[in-house]
Amino acid sequence: MAIMNIRDAINRTLHDEMERDPNIILLGEDVAGGAGTAGGQESIGGIWGTSGGLIGKFGADRVIDTPISESAIIGAAAGAALAGKRPVAELMFADFIGVCADQIINQIAKFRYMFGGETACPVVVRLIYGAGMNAAAQHSQAFYNLLTSVPGLKVVLPTTPADAKGLLTEALHGQDPVMFFEHKALYTKKGEVPDGPYRIPFGHARMVREGGDVTIVALGRMVSFAEKAADALAAQGIGCDIIDPRTTSPLDEEAILDSVEQTGRLVVVDESPPRCSLARDIIGLVAEQGFTSLKAPPRMVTAPHTPIPFARELERAWLPSPAHIETAVRGVLDWG
Amino acid sequence: MAIMNIRDAINRTLHDEMERDPNIILLGEDVAGGAGTAGGQESIGGIWGTSGGLIGKFGADRVIDTPISESAIIGAAAGAALAGKRPVAELMFADFIGVCADQIINQIAKFRYMFGGETACPVVVRLIYGAGMNAAAQHSQAFYNLLTSVPGLKVVLPTTPADAKGLLTEALHGQDPVMFFEHKALYTKKGEVPDGPYRIPFGHARMVREGGDVTIVALGRMVSFAEKAADALAAQGIGCDIIDPRTTSPLDEEAILDSVEQTGRLVVVDESPPRCSLARDIIGLVAEQGFTSLKAPPRMVTAPHTPIPFARELERAWLPSPAHIETAVRGVLDWG
């Protein structure tokens, strides 16, 4: 076990996997950086530093800097996958999905099904997402709900360095397209990472903690917010189950339903606006399939139905907070 | 009152409104048709016939045929709206949202908010959607969940000719962007349409029928499927409330919660795959806010988590059916 942050866990995994499988290629804007400049391809490894060192090792044929053309990036990834490669395409900000959504939702997601089942399109799209850096309305969104709704895609939200490694490795072994969401505010989060080959199967939630009084399902960065809230609640004698689904498609429904069966109370935390969100999706699931378990109305803690504002005070107010989670937990416990 | 179908109701409304407001312009692929051909601009009025006769009356400056460039179509609509016009942009198939999503979700939806509240962007996007014509995976989708999730947009789903008129007229009077979803299989549906100016405020559901035993919330074309199911159920002595939300953003939460308060039982019918769907959204809403009303677990009737298949038998199996709805209603009534 080594201690490292999520950025490094992703970077190392890319190194290891590209070493293992010569079919893996990386493409995106500035994934190496410096193409066509006097400074040369510098391999700072992208705006986020996650692809550092790769071009030096694997060359410009496998670590491909592209023009600003997201449709062509994702479309090229799709075509390369149909032609037998394993492309990892980077969307520098998940918000840019708007300029390349077709290649994801109508192409990559549907090839296997439309083409009769024999065509694999194992593209991994890395989407850097999330609020918290005052990057404003067009650089802060968490569009995982949108892609979770699309049949044919798998959607992954790692929240620890170990999970980042295990889930990315898994993505690079599978035959299905994987939307790999990396929260920009989590890159520096540290933790232990298993050495050597390490895969985490999709559809298996991580039980972050068990507390028995209430079930908190938290997505992405909200897991750590939930932990903060749970710490405060623990001090008041309230025990929280915290579930990190890790993948939202497939979703580990069983883990959620089992926990709610024990606790009877559910809070879902999601850094998105509420409508057609993962939060609503999970609450709907439990209402349908865990109805008898529920002792109180489930609650969501989400952002409001507004774009993401720029100013610090506003973004802070926009984001769900540990305090909001605490209030919601108290709400479901005090209910009735 | 005149009897006409939805196609004609939309066409007449466009005629009336363009007459009323010289700032209204129409743009899209073949909205007139025949540009640059020997046959000339023929005004068959688009592939769907909804813009027939408009170019003859309002000219090519206001009824604008465009190249196949959906991003530029929607982007131009956005820009024209910022410059004081009221563009109505047509997406021939809602599925094409993938190639222009950015202009909708990151631009039109956010301008007012990002720019401080004084900037209006009253674009109406007409999206022709829905399954039932064996148009396969890329020409049959109902992406209203996706746009409902985006703050800043209003989302409208007319299901009758009168509603089509009333809601489109309303859209063309408001200051907000409106995503106007027209189901291709509903165009020939007939009904009475009020003469003269007629507006239906957004956020007010239509109570399709009252039955008292169970609440069915049905979206778009599913309203008529729900009516068929309710007819069959009525013969068995079961009375259904059927609610047609008409707009999914804003959503008439009150109408839904009020009905469930009476019936205690909820079925939501949605022609989309289940994940992060409107169906889940509405079930989640009721679980949160109508928990004590619920006497049985709510149920959704949706398409499966698969792309839309081509073959008749497959598409039929994919789509929710009146029989599925009937089964779901019986399920929630027999529960416990």
Place this chain on the structure above:
Amino acid sequence: MAFAHNSLSQEALLDAYRRMATIRQFEERLHEEIKTGEIPGFTHLYCGQEAAAVGVCSHLDDEDMIVSTHRGHGHCIAKGCDVIAMMKEIYGKRDGLCKGRGGSMHIADTKIGMLGANGIVGAGAPQAVGAAIAAKMDGRRKVAIAFSGDGACNQGTTFEAMNMAVVLKVPAIFVFENNHYSEHTGYSYAVGTSGDIASRAEAFGMKAWRANGSDFFDTYAAFGDLLAHVRGGHGPAAIELDTERFYGHFEGDPQRYRGPGELDRIRAERDCLIAFRQSSGIAADALDSIDAEVAALIDEAVTAARAAPVSEPAHVLEDVYADY
């Protein structure tokens, strides 16, 4: 024309004719069969453009890849898809080439380098660039071809793809079939350009060719030239093929945008099968017997497609993922 006679073997000529005739009869037959109401969905016929698909694909082998459009039957047949399995697909049958789940607009057979027809205009061009990235990595002089229409050439994806292909110097080939219409809109209206479509490709710095896409020999020769360039490692290239579609945009299109006599004229003057007969130097009866064989094949395909079993409802759930 001299070129073709000299460079193509008699066998290759017969094969090219067979492919064109197969496309023609396949499409003409669909035009009839659609009237029975048995065929689901939207169908876009390739009639009139056969020389384009075949002039291009005759140069390719299974390792080369093509990406097609909504009007894809011709590309599929030219690339070697099984005609009976295609017909079954278009009828929506269980043992169709894509199990009846794709239909006319989504036929693919990746094993032979047919990476898919596509219902989204312009979606294919970037995919061809990706396939060309793969081809370049594999280093076996493979190429990847994007077929696009005169309408698709205005879609942002097509421009992005051309630029990216130039930047990455990959063996991507952009074949623009200019049939003068995108749906009901004329080419001259929708394509803003200083020259032809090929000149747009040239503006990206790639070499471009032009040919008569209603003439097999002209297309074959020009594409041969182009292909030598691309296989030689000189990066992407483009070709514009001037051609005609003999039917409406989709089956059911009233075609009011056509000029008087236009359809008759193009059938008379721009039929690639007639042109082939006139200039191939092959005896008419050899071609006649190919026509007859093709007719039998198409008959067999329709009969098989009509008789083929439909899917069960449970099949709807298959093949969304490899595993889930």
Place this chain on the structure above:
Amino acid sequence: MAFAHNSLSQEALLDAYRRMATIRQFEERLHEEIKTGEIPGFTHLYCGQEAAAVGVCSHLDDEDMIVSTHRGHGHCIAKGCDVIAMMKEIYGKRDGLCKGRGGSMHIADTKIGMLGANGIVGAGAPQAVGAAIAAKMDGRRKVAIAFSGDGACNQGTTFEAMNMAVVLKVPAIFVFENNHYSEHTGYSYAVGTSGDIASRAEAFGMKAWRANGSDFFDTYAAFGDLLAHVRGGHGPAAIELDTERFYGHFEGDPQRYRGPGELDRIRAERDCLIAFRQSSGIAADALDSIDAEVAALIDEAVTAARAAPVSEPAHVLEDVYADY
């Protein structure tokens, strides 16, 4: 250069200088203030490109419209946005130009024809086409301008917009500011083209100009020519402005992609303010006193911005809709 001296009044020259100096000092000051950590988010400075924004916008009035980019401060100031309100916006304050909800990348003031900076590369070009559609309808010789970078010129939206502008013959103007970099990537790598960026616009059939975007007079003259063409009803046009960005892509960029001495060289050789001083024929002390006035204004702006009240949490819910 002769042109400028003759055609511009002394007043106009001083005004142009004032705008350029305002942009420069605004940005240089931000570069310093960002280090304090008080300014939220990502900031992209316009330093070095002042002659481009001002050379273009000096020709415009409030009815003309511009659409800007992520690097938008210069365009905003050149078009006439209130500098103090802008500074407050960048500080995220409640009485900022956009109530602190937009920030550096989303400044707009539609009343004066500034239709918005934009965080999505390439998003603006189609919007300018729409504004040009509106301008044409209104019939008052108004124009709509899209500023785009050498990176943005590869985005599909930009191509689509150019094509659509040509097709619809609207008074849209595409201003390409080629500062040689998109983020860390060099122009020569990312832009696949047979010529310069302007030549791509020409391939769409529109007239294009080139100018030294680090020289006010050259830009002003070329754009004046272009504008006469477009206001004359001849449809869209384009101009490529060769310029430099003096700082990194965003504040914090280590700029390892620069060549040795590059930053010093461009500061020395391609500074539009120095060039203006050298060739405007205006006495240095007149310009000095403008500099001093601008410095006072920027001081005032920063002081005001720092002192301005922040938003209340409840403000987050405002202005999503006109009504809901």
